[in-house]
Amino acid sequence: xxxxxxxxxxxxxxxxxxxxxxxxxxxxTPQTTIIEELATMQAEGLADLDYIRVESEHSAMAACIxxxxxxxxxFTATCGQGLFLMHEMLHYATGARTPVVxxxxxxxxxxxxxxxxxxxxxxxxxxxxxxxxxxxxxxxVLDTTIMAFKIAETxxxxxxxxxxxxxxxxxxxxxDIPDKETVRAFxxxxxxxxxxxxxxxxxxxxxxxxxxxxxxxxxxIQRDMERAKGVITDVHEEFAxxxxxxxxxxxxxxxxxADVVMVVSGTVASTGxxxxxxxxxxxxxxxxxxxxxxxPFPREEIIAALRGKKKVAxxxxxxxxxxxxxxxxxxRSALYELPEADRPLIYGYxxxxxxxxxxxKTIESIYRKTLTDEQPDDVDxxxxxxxx
Amino acid sequence: xxxxxKKVSVPLCAISTTPGLVNKTGSWxxxxxxxxxxxxxxxxxxxxxxDITGYMYLASQGRFEEAxxxxxxxxxxxxxxxxxxxxxxxxxxxxxDHDEAVSIxxxxxxxxxxxxxxxxxxxxxxxxxxKKIAVVGAGPGGLSAAFHVRRRGYPxxxxxxxxxxxxxxxxxxPAYRLPRDILDAEISRLSEMGIEFKMGVTxxxxxxxxxxxxxxxxIFVAVGAYQETTLGIExxxxxxxxEALKFLEEINLDGKPKIGKNMAVIGGGNSAIDCxxxxxxxxxxxxIVYRRGEEEMPAHLEEIxxxxxxxAEFLFLATPTEVYGQEQIxxxxxEKMALGEVDDSGRRRPVPTGETFDIDCDGMIVAIxxxxxxxxxxxxxxxKKGVVETDQMGQTTESTVFAGGDMIDIPHTITHAIGSGxxxxxAIDRFLGGAKGEEKGLxxxxxxxxxxxxxxxxxxxTLFKRRSPSTEVIDYEGMNTFYFDHRPRIKIDRIPAxxxxxxxQEVMTSPSEQEAVSEARRCFICGSCSECxxxxxxxxxxxxxxxxxxxxxxxxxxxxxxxxxxxxxCPRGAMKMKFME
Numbered sequence: 031x032x033x034x035x036x037x038x039x040x041x042x043x044x045x046x047x048x049x050x051x052x053x054x055x056x057x058x059t060p061q062t063t064i065i066e067e068l069a070t071m072q073a074e075g076l077a078d079l080d081y082i083r084v085e086s087e088h089s090a091m092a093a094c095i096x097x098x099x100x101x102x103x104x105f106t107a108t109c110g111q112g113l114f115l116m117h118e119m120l121h122y123a124t125g126a127r128t129p130v131v132x133x134x135x136x137x138x139x140x141x142x143x144x145x146x147x148x149x150x151x152x153x154x155x156x157x158x159x160x161x162x163x164x165x166x167x168x169x170x171v172l173d174t175t176i177m178a179f180k181i182a183e184t185x186x187x188x189x190x191x192x193x194x195x196x197x198x199x200x201x202x203x204x205x206d207i208p209d210k211e212t213v214r215a216f217x218x219x220x221x222x223x224x225x226x227x228x229x230x231x232x233x234x235x236x237x238x239x240x241x242x243x244x245x246x247x248x249x250x251i252q253r254d255m256e257r258a259k260g261v262i263t264d265v266h267e268e269f270a271x272x273x274x275x276x277x278x279x280x281x282x283x284x285x286x287x288a289d290v291v292m293v294v295s296g297t298v299a300s301t302g303x304x305x306x307x308x309x310x311x312x313x314x315x316x317x318x319x320x321x322x323x324x325x326p327f328p329r330e331e332i333i334a335a336l337r338g339k340k341k342v343a344x345x346x347x348x349x350x351x352x353x354x355x356x357x358x359x360x361x362r363s364a365l366y367e368l369p370e371a372d373r374p375l376i377y378g379y380x381x382x383x384x385x386x387x388x389x390x391k392t393i394e395s396i397y398r399k400t401l402t403d404e405q406p407d408d409v410d411x412x413x414x415x416x417x418x
Numbered sequence: 419x420x421x422x423x424k425k426v427s428v429p430l431c432a433i434s435t436t437p438g439l440v441n442k443t444g445s446w447x448x449x450x451x452x453x454x455x456x457x458x459x460x461x462x463x464x465x466x467x468x469d470i471t472g473y474m475y476l477a478s479q480g481r482f483e484e485a486x487x488x489x490x491x492x493x494x495x496x497x498x499x500x501x502x503x504x505x506x507x508x509x510x511x512x513x514x515d516h517d518e519a520v521s522i523x524x525x526x527x528x529x530x531x532x533x534x535x536x537x538x539x540x541x542x543x544x545x546x547x548x549k550k551i552a553v554v555g556a557g558p559g560g561l562s563a564a565f566h567v568r569r570r571g572y573p574x575x576x577x578x579x580x581x582x583x584x585x586x587x588x589x590x591x592p593a594y595r596l597p598r599d600i601l602d603a604e605i606s607r608l609s610e611m612g613i614e615f616k617m618g619v620t621x622x623x624x625x626x627x628x629x630x631x632x633x634x635x636x637i638f639v640a641v642g643a644y645q646e647t648t649l650g651i652e653x654x655x656x657x658x659x660x661e662a663l664k665f666l667e668e669i670n671l672d673g674k675p676k677i678g679k680n681m682a683v684i685g686g687g688n689s690a691i692d693c694x695x696x697x698x699x700x701x702x703x704x705x706i707v708y709r710r711g712e713e714e715m716p717a718h719l720e721e722i723x724x725x726x727x728x729x730a731e732f733l734f735l736a737t738p739t740e741v742y743g744q745e746q747i748x749x750x751x752x753e754k755m756a757l758g759e760v761d762d763s764g765r766r767r768p769v770p771t772g773e774t775f776d777i778d779c780d781g782m783i784v785a786i787x788x789x790x791x792x793x794x795x796x797x798x799x800x801x802k803k804g805v806v807e808t809d810q811m812g813q814t815t816e817s818t819v820f821a822g823g824d825m826i827d828i829p830h831t832i833t834h835a836i837g838s839g840x841x842x843x844x845a846i847d848r849f850l851g852g853a854k855g856e857e858k859g860l861x862x863x864x865x866x867x868x869x870x871x872x873x874x875x876x877x878x879x880t881l882f883k884r885r886s887p888s889t890e891v892i893d894y895e896g897m898n899t900f901y902f903d904h905r906p907r908i909k910i911d912r913i914p915a916x917x918x919x920x921x922x923q924e925v926m927t928s929p930s931e932q933e934a935v936s937e938a939r940r941c942f943i944c945g946s947c948s949e950c951x952x953x954x955x956x957x958x959x960x961x962x963x964x965x966x967x968x969x970x971x972x973x974x975x976x977x978x979x980x981x982x983x984x985x986x987x988c989p990r991g992a993m994k995m996k997f998m999e
Contacts, residue, residue: 127431
């Protein structure tokens, strides 16, 4: 079925098609229409799920963890301040090995109060042990939602789908909605194995653990995050076989013969393709790499994509005060192991915070600056700031 | 070895290796939760002892056949009751303190009609017996008694002086309140059960009471109250003056009483309203003359309201002292009354003022009450001014004779009569089984101390399971009403007043199935477990479990710590805490 829907409705369709059994959520702009749509689907009998209304995002995640421990496929959605409030429980979901799926609509942090998009909320959760999957368009949003359950449940690690506020959440696109039977064949029911709350065989989960075992539990999280790279690739390939749409953790665009490569994530990739095409028409040797996964970070793939390039321009719609943009940090860290001859110069740019547009012109100006500056600046450059 | 192939000796997440069940934390408690079944105020109030919350629960799930069977455990006439019972249950409904009382009669009416349209039958529940029962009077009391003894396997013969069974339900209640096809259909189910009807037989005249007492092992008598109270004034023999019951009987048996164009109806009870509404349908102008005020009227509020809609006029605080006219009534002299002290009935007493005035009328119906005709009674039972003396189960001073309906000391309503018939049937069964004198033992089967005995409670009906039934009545304060939404009571349409006056078409329209279910869902099911699952959900120790017997929940005392959360969160007061010794 082909439908014109917003990114938020695409998330709801993805969750519904995945036969999600428990939704516990708290409304927050711009996420609200996701859970409204799911509530409607439940009311109309389209989705057979238990909908738990909670008093906060913290409780929403706690309820999802409980549901997941009870053997149910659990889902929630939030954004910005809601994700910050959820932070403690995000760590817990990982430690409890509950494959909860969360859709986060990127919303910039307060204060000052704002509802517009940037990635500060999701990148701030980098260390929680959640798989993070960033999306470029509404089709990718729907497809990633379905894939997220499969990835999470295979690894017993929680997964976050990330989409830009308004650019995706409230913008409609025509997309393909797969039929339920095909999705069911692709995504079998969640099997909790030995780890689930059984009233007839009650056990203590996550009880106090001494220093003789704690590291082993954490190490397994790290091991499985490393395994996740292979699992995500496998799921991407299986998805492509079944549904005919292929996704990548690292996707190169006209980058093969490029001297300068722009690295982007989320909706900036869409604008980026236009900018690259325009620059190529003007004879520029420029390409682009789109990153889908922040965690696990696709170190090997990014090295392969950027090895031997002259210059790399990373556009971060986020920043870490006192340091640099998060994607730039990750890429610098990954490429450091290359021999100096193969190691590109890395230019970091902060742009589009709080929903400010990153247009084709913005990307072109970033490219021009990268091309002309012999060396990167000491810190990441802020693009579009009105200095006086 | 690749990084991802390395293993450690701990499971994926920290998990206790021994099930928590070894730690029987229930030993900490000093109080324990109990699942009990309390009595709803509506069930206590029902004079026929119906299990209202039980059938509301079933109807709310669309289980109408079971709901019908649950009603007919107690009362053979749900379609009649849903129409004519004055549903005092609704006055006691706990929901009235929340928003509005549940329209119980609307749901009962739907269930009754469902039974009729689906041809549901009533079975005999016990083996055939050889002791024979006679029932004298085919009114609601007699039919109820016959029904209940027949269900217990006794052969029953009903005697009545009328040609058709029904008693006051047929002679007293006009068709616009109770259509005749409904009445006939519900009574015909009794014939199908094998009850023998001997109509047109007046006991005491066509057959002697002694003969009856010899031929039958027990007799139930409910011949009603047909002695009409008179006004005690001169000139009541003039043409155009009627007694209420005779007037209603004539019209209800398809007669055409010659009434005037301008009728005065004397009285403030339901019979007075019936007479007025019938007269309006016969084309007369009607004035109801009542000696007390509107608030003191014993007639049902909705009846008064509908009489007003149909154009009946009311004249309060007046009573006739003289009838004008020669052969034919031509008017009345009325004395103005005032309201005095509160009397035994709880209403303010009318006090004569001495001041009089006249009204014109060419007809009058006197509807000021009735008593039993002493001539109608068996000679060997004791009575006080026609009110037969019985014990609480209906047994008279003559041990083989039981009595009920309007001739014993109970309110004169169809529902009370039906309840009295049921009580007597239970007593007759016990009497013939030789289990006499155990009335006290029956108290546990009453819907509360003030309630009527329930067959379902005696027999332990499985249609709606009541677990550990008590006789404790639950009020609104005793429930956790946080869990109940606010939703208005169903409004049932009446046909327009103009159309009503064209004939005797039923005034109240039928609810749809959806409406009946929706209204049944408004019932709180006070005092009983509805399997809402709150106790199960809230228990912090997972000590509440599904009852292996199939309905409701149990508390596992090995793990219950006695916190009482389940009892607190039970919406309907079907649990309580008990301190342990």
